[in-house]
Amino acid sequence: MLRNPDLDPNNEEMKEPLWVRSLDVGFDIVFDNYELAKTDMNSIAEKFSRVCPGKKKEDGMVLQIMKSQPSPRVIKSHFPLELHNKDLLKKCKVVYVARNPKDMMVSFYHYIRVTRSANYQGSLEKFTREIMKGNSLCSTTRVPSI
Template sequence: MNKQRLLSGHETELQTREEIRKIGEDRVMYKSGLVRILPDGWLYPAIATRYLDRLYNMELRPDDVLIITFPKSGTTWMQEILWVMLRNPDLDPNNEEMKEKLWVRSLDVSFDMFFDNYELAKTNMKSIAEKFSRVCPGKKEEDGMVIQIAESQPSPRVMKSHYHLELHNKDLLKKCKVVYVARNPKDIMVSFCHYLRVTRTANYQGSLEKFAREMMKGNSK
């Protein structure tokens, strides 16, 4: 079935092979293809539909901090700053949590969808999978490893998400603290374009001008 209604009220529409070809196959590295979230037209890996309802129902705590950003907006800096403020304010070099990579101790609750990417699955899967097997014994990977690890983490949790605010629980702003990071869209375009050129998460070889045009059409993911 190509369409699905989400708990957020949005509808999903699986992209056809022809639609993906128009976007540019050199930018599509997801095994299950792409899906648009309607009516706004946001573009995500199709596997996101497996996790969005679970994330919508995720129990939030009053001392949670959720950082919501568009990719390449400075999210990593903000994650580290907030995590240190809340989890290691004395900058203790012996803090055991500091031994973990940032994406393991400050989880991206939208990251489960990116494991469908051929290259990201290779680079980040191992550390996430190791923690999942340790803190979530008996649970299923297909239910979202990152979301389930986040559910098991002690407070205060510092998390991030690249999903749009409207795809999260409608009471998100009442239930926890939300930090939104905004960056000049032109800077995002340049940073995102170079990121997709130099990393192996995509195989983008086009011009910055073409990338900017597609991004303005809503064809970024």
């Protein structure tokens, strides 16, 4: 009987935080730009040292960790489809999850205010306007008025 290693409590990776087990392809970019890299990056750096011996961190730890994983693998991203490889839909199975934009903005606003990575101090109204202009790491086009 085949067992799923992700469900095995003896699997060493089960001890890793979920966000380290399920990496986002954009983490390398985010960690290059935010204060978060000074603290929470340690878990990813430890995994990188373990699974990518001899590789350079500057070449993107998350990308190299993902490349080292056996296929099939799950790669997640918060980036819009147009920022990914044009062959993505031909080469991969893609699951697209969308949220109500109003819910996303309020949730993202509260997240960005409390996280050490951004330390955003503006109002929800200002934040919403910036998102709608496309001034977000996760948006590339102007969002229509809601």
